Amino acid sequence: MSATADLAAKLEQLRATIGHHDYRYYVLDDPEISDAEYDRLFRELVDLESANPELITPDSPTQRVGGVPQAGFATVEHAIPMLSLDNVFALDELHDFGRRLNARLDQDESITFSAEPKLDGMAISIRYEAGLLAVAATRGDGRTGEDVTHNVRTIGAVPLRLIGKDFPDILEVRGEVFMPRAGFAELNQRAIENGEKAFANPRNAAAGSLRQLDPKVAASRPLSIFVYGTGVAVG
Numbered sequence: 001m002s003a004t005a006d007l008a009a010k011l012e013q014l015r016a017t018i019g020h021h022d023y024r025y026y027v028l029d030d031p032e033i034s035d036a037e038y039d040r041l042f043r044e045l046v047d048l049e050s051a052n053p054e055l056i057t058p059d060s061p062t063q064r065v066g067g068v069p070q071a072g073f074a075t076v077e078h079a080i081p082m083l084s085l086d087n088v089f090a091l092d093e094l095h096d097f098g099r100r101l102n103a104r105l106d107q108d109e110s111i112t113f114s115a116e117p118k119l120d121g122m123a124i125s126i127r128y129e130a131g132l133l134a135v136a137a138t139r140g141d142g143r144t145g146e147d148v149t150h151n152v153r154t155i156g157a158v159p160l161r162l163i164g165k166d167f168p169d170i171l172e173v174r175g176e177v178f179m180p181r182a183g184f185a186e187l188n189q190r191a192i193e194n195g196e197k198a199f200a201n202p203r204n205a206a207a208g209s210l211r212q213l214d215p216k217v218a219a220s221r222p223l224s225i226f227v228y229g230t231g232v233a234v235g
Helices: 003-027 035-051 091-105 181-193 202-210 215-219
Strands: 075-077 122-129 132-138 144-146 170-178 224-234
Touching: 003 035, 122 202, 122 224, 132 144, 170 202, 181 202, 202 215
Parallel strands: none
Antiparallel strands: 075 144, 122 132, 122 170, 170 224
């Protein structure tokens, strides 16, 4: 077997492994490996594909965002794609990012960055029409997500009607549905006492709560939300 064929086979196996863990993480909410180990696998794939772009396939995990919509939910097409954040693991990678920004902006001036903690939950898009909550959707594959309006409506931090009058006729806000650590600990304690399986981490607890067909389940979970931006704003 040639070196190219060996590399193609390695890439195929790596994609299959990552695909398996994506399914365990995003769909089953039951991860088998740590986030750090997943990031290591994904970075290995990114590095190999970057060095051999002719071997990139359309179905590679690097060519999409998030997971597929789960059966049982209606789908929602995002008017503006919900893209994801990328990772850097070394200062040199951040410097490279700065150089690419300067090249894109056609300037040589230094760029100032700010950093802030990231809430580890589930990305959500909430659309308000005439100030009323109309639809809430997960990121899904970045273009199409799951309609989880019935569950988002149970989150006390999410207003069903916007306060005031000075807002667009159609307003889409984007944020992260998350579970505070204290609530996560209490949820797992109840699960253990009831002989049920405990959640692996707060992120999976939040995702699993949002992806319930019965809104009573989501209502019983200590979910909250942090809104960080907007999508569509019309009128």
